[in-house]
Amino acid sequence: xxxxxxxxxxxxxxxxxxxxxxxxxxxxxxxxxxxxxxxxxxxxxxxxxxxxxxxxxxxxxxxxxxxxxxxxxxxxxxxxxxxxxxxxxxxxxxxxxxxxxxxxxxxxxxxxxxxxxxxxxxxxxxxxxxxxxxxxxxxxxxxxxxxxxxxxxxxxxxxxxxxxxxxxxxxxxxxxxxxxxxxxxxxxxxxxxxxxxxxxxxxxxxxxxxxxxxxxxxxxxxxxxxxxxxxxxxxxxxxxxxxxxxxxxxxxxx
Numbered sequence: 454x455x456x457x458x459x460x461x462x463x464x465x466x467x468x469x470x471x472x473x474x475x476x477x478x479x480x481x482x483x484x485x486x487x488x489x490x491x492x493x494x495x496x497x498x499x500x501x502x503x504x505x506x507x508x509x510x511x512x513x514x515x516x517x518x519x520x521x522x523x524x525x526x527x528x529x530x531x532x533x534x535x536x537x538x539x540x541x542x543x544x545x546x547x548x549x550x551x552x553x554x555x556x557x558x559x560x561x562x563x564x565x566x567x568x569x570x571x572x573x574x575x576x577x578x579x580x581x582x583x584x585x586x587x588x589x590x591x592x593x594x595x596x597x598x599x600x601x602x603x604x605x606x607x608x609x610x611x612x613x614x615x616x617x618x619x620x621x622x623x624x625x626x627x628x629x630x631x632x633x634x635x636x637x638x639x640x641x642x643x644x645x646x647x648x649x650x651x652x653x654x655x656x657x658x659x660x661x662x663x664x665x666x667x668x669x670x671x672x673x674x675x676x677x678x679x680x681x682x683x684x685x686x687x688x689x690x691x692x693x694x695x696x697x698x699x700x701x702x703x704x705x706x707x
Contacts, residue, residue: 456480456481456484456485456486456487457486457487457488457647457648458478458480458486458487458488458489458490458499458576458648459480459481459482459483459484459486459488459489459490460472460474460475460478460480460481460482460489460490460491460492461482461483461489461490461491461492462491462492462493463491463492463493463494464493464494467492467493467494470492471492474490474492474497474579477579478490478575478576478579480576486502487501487502487503487647488500488501488502488576488644488647488648489502490576490579490580491509495511496511496583496584496586496587497511497512497579497580497583498510498511498580499511499576499577499580499644500644501643501644501647506643507643507644510554510580510641510644510645511580511583511584512554512555512580512581512583512584512585513584513587514555514559514584514585514587514588514594514597514598515587515588515591515594518556519556519559523559523560523563523594523597528564529564531560531564532690532692532695532697533557533560533561533673533697534560534561534564535690536671536673536690536697536699537561537566537622537624537669537671538621538622538668538669538705539561539564539565539566540705540707541707542707543705543706543707544564544565544566544567545566545621545622545668545705546566546567546568546569546618546620546621546622547561547566547567547568547569547620547621547622547623547624548568548569548570548571548612548620548622548623548624548665548666549561549568549569549570549571549624549626550571550608550611550612550623550624550625550658550662551571551572551608551624551625551626551627551658552570552571552572552578552581552603553572553577553581553626554577554580554581554584554641555570555581555584555585555601557624557626557673558570558601558624559597559598559601561624562597562598562600562601563597565600566600567600567602568600568601568602569601569602569603569604569620570601570602570603570604571604571605571606571608571611571612572603572604572605573605573606573607573608574645574648574649575605576648577645577648577649578603578605581603582603585598585601585603608658608661609654609657609658609661612658612661612662612664612665613661613664613665615665619665619666619667620665620666620667621666621667621668621669621705622666622668622669622670622671622705623662623663623665623666623669623670623671624670624671624673625655625658625659625662625670625671625672625673626672626673627655627658627672627681655681655682656681656682656683659672659681659682659683659684659700660683663683663684663700663702666702667702667703668701668702668703668704668705669699669700669701669702669703669705670699670700670702671697671698671699671700672686672697672698672699672700673695673696673697674695674696674697674698675694675695675696676691676692676693676694676695676696678696680698681698684700686698686699686700687699687700687701688701
C-alpha cells in the first residue's frame with residue numbers, strides 16, 4: 454500500500470538522522486510514496502517522485518531567492534512592509550499563521566519585526582524548522598532568524614487558544630488558489646498539493662485572526678482573487694500579481 458510521504462537518507466551517513474525524522478513524523482523509511490522527505494548534507498528537502506517530477510523543495514534563507522530579496526528587495530518600501538504597518542519607529546509584532554516555507558516571515562524579520570509562525574502541515578513545518586536551524590548558525594542571517602519563532606499545529610485552534618500577549622498583526626496567506634505563473638511557485642504547488650490540498654477553512658481562519666490581532670489582520674491574495682468570505686477589508690494594496698487585503702482594528706504607533 455502506498456503512502457503520501459516516505460523518509461529517505463540521500464547517503465548512508467544520514468540514515469540515523471532519517472530514522473529520527475521518520476519516528477518523529479510517524480512516516481515510513483521505505484515503500485511506495487508520492488513524495489520523499491530526503492535527508493542529506495544540505496539538510497531536508499522534499500522531492501516529488503515519479504516521471505517528470507520537478508527538483509526538490511527546501512527552505513534556504515542563506516542563498517537563492519531569500520538572500521537576493523534580503524539584499525535587494527526594497528527594504529521597508531516593499532508592499533508587504535506597508536501592509537503590516539512598518540513605518541519609521543514602528544516594527545509591529547507579527548503572527549504569520551500560514552507560514553509555509555517562511556518567505557514572507559523572513560522578509561518581515563529582516564525588516565526588524567518579531568515574527569511568530571504557525572505551520573500546520575508537519576512535513577512543511579519540518580522543512581521550515583530545518584531551514585531556520587541552518588540559518589541560525591550563520592553570522593549574518595542568524596540574528597534575523599532569531600526574531601522568528603516557529604509553532605506547529607492547526608492555526609485556527611492555536612489562534613483561538615492563544616496564550617499571552619496578542620500579536621499586533623496577524624498575517625494570512627492561504628496557500629490556494631494561487632495562480633502565480635513563476636516556475637518556482639508552480640513547482641512548489643505540484644509538490645505541496647498531495648500534502649495540503651485546498652485551504653477550504655480560510656473564512657474560519659480569518660474570523661479567528663480578527664478575534665486575536667490587536668491592531669490589524671493582513672491577507673495576501675492573488676491580485677484578481679475574491680476577498681475571503683466574511684467581513685470586508687478596510688482597504689487593499691495591489692501589486693502586479695498579489696494583493697494585500699487589510700482589516701484595521703487600531704492604529705499602530707511608535
